[in-house]
Amino acid sequence: MREWGSAEKGAKGFLGYKAGMLSVSMIDDRETPTKGQEIVRACTVLEVPPVFIYSIVAFKSTPYGLKTFAEIPVQNSPKELKRRMTVSKKARLTVEQLGQQLADMTEIRLTACTQPKKIKGVGKKEPDFFELGVGGDVPAQFEYAKGVLGKELRFSDVFREGEFVDAVAVTKGKGWQGVVKRYGVSLNIRKATKSRRHGGSIGPERQGKVMYTTPRAGQMGFHRRTDEHKRLLKHGADLGTKEFKRYGFVKNDYVIVDGSVPGPAKRVVMLHKHLARTPVKKVEVKVI
Numbered sequence: 001m002r003e004w005g006s007a008e009k010g011a012k013g014f015l016g017y018k019a020g021m022l023s024v025s026m027i028d029d030r031e032t033p034t035k036g037q038e039i040v041r042a043c044t045v046l047e048v049p050p051v052f053i054y055s056i057v058a059f060k061s062t063p064y065g066l067k068t069f070a071e072i073p074v075q076n077s078p079k080e081l082k083r084r085m086t087v088s089k090k091a092r093l094t095v096e097q098l099g100q101q102l103a104d105m106t107e108i109r110l111t112a113c114t115q116p117k118k119i120k121g122v123g124k125k126e127p128d129f130f131e132l133g134v135g136g137d138v139p140a141q142f143e144y145a146k147g148v149l150g151k152e153l154r155f156s157d158v159f160r161e162g163e164f165v166d167a168v169a170v171t172k173g174k175g176w177q178g179v180v181k182r183y184g185v186s187l188n189i190r191k192a193t194k195s196r197r198h199g200g201s202i203g204p205e206r207q208g209k210v211m212y213t214t215p216r217a218g219q220m221g222f223h224r225r226t227d228e229h230k231r232l233l234k235h236g237a238d239l240g241t242k243e244f245k246r247y248g249f250v251k252n253d254y255v256i257v258d259g260s261v262p263g264p265a266k267r268v269v270m271l272h273k274h275l276a277r278t279p280v281k282k283v284e285v286k287v288i
Helices: 079-083 095-099 138-148 179-183
Strands: 013-027 038-047 051-062 065-073 107-113 129-135 164-170 173-177 218-221 224-236 254-258 268-273 285-287
Touching: 013 129, 013 224, 013 254, 051 095, 051 138, 065 095, 095 138, 107 138, 129 138, 129 268, 173 179, 179 218
Parallel strands: none
Antiparallel strands: 013 038, 013 268, 013 285, 038 254, 051 065, 051 107, 107 129, 164 224, 164 268, 173 218, 224 254
């Protein structure tokens, strides 16, 4: 199992909503023929309002993998969270009791939820509930989790400008598609007997089955995908009067990501630390 940035302390991810795309003029600092020159890059804007830290989850190692040992929720959870789940009223352990049993723990994580009242463009009433990894050893994970429990966590508390992240989201759904659109199969000749967009042979006479590598019609899009090594160019508190199609205005914290990320506007996007350790170098953004 690959672990990303386990030595770095703090939360390892954040949730945002895709607003749209724009162009950014910046000084290229990559090792490319245009290094040091002003270039224009296509970028994605994500709205990243503060999230609420709901609980601490402690995991214990077993022969069958990690098992939840205890979960310690807060009592002042947002009332909108009841739309999503049954809110716990009492924990089996207190924070102090869990701190005394850290020697038996393997990992500490956080659960958090978004706050719909702060997200105008998405139009949601139910919060999105998700889990966050925490870096460092178990005592460091516990100290960090104890410090943020029941509080708001902002994007700037997790990521910095110039940092590389991985974006996890569900791609645009395109429904049931044929082999021409789904796999790029060539069209049949104009005088084909049946159809120009049918696939050709689906395999030999023997084996008596169709191989999984054979292009067939089926579901295209609406798949969970991870887009790796995306650079955070700029982070701010208010994007101003810029209005995005099918989203509206971005009035909360936002982040500009170099390139594209999966999904249409309003889709939930999880950003987490990149697996490889890459030096953080703040980029000089000239014009937005």
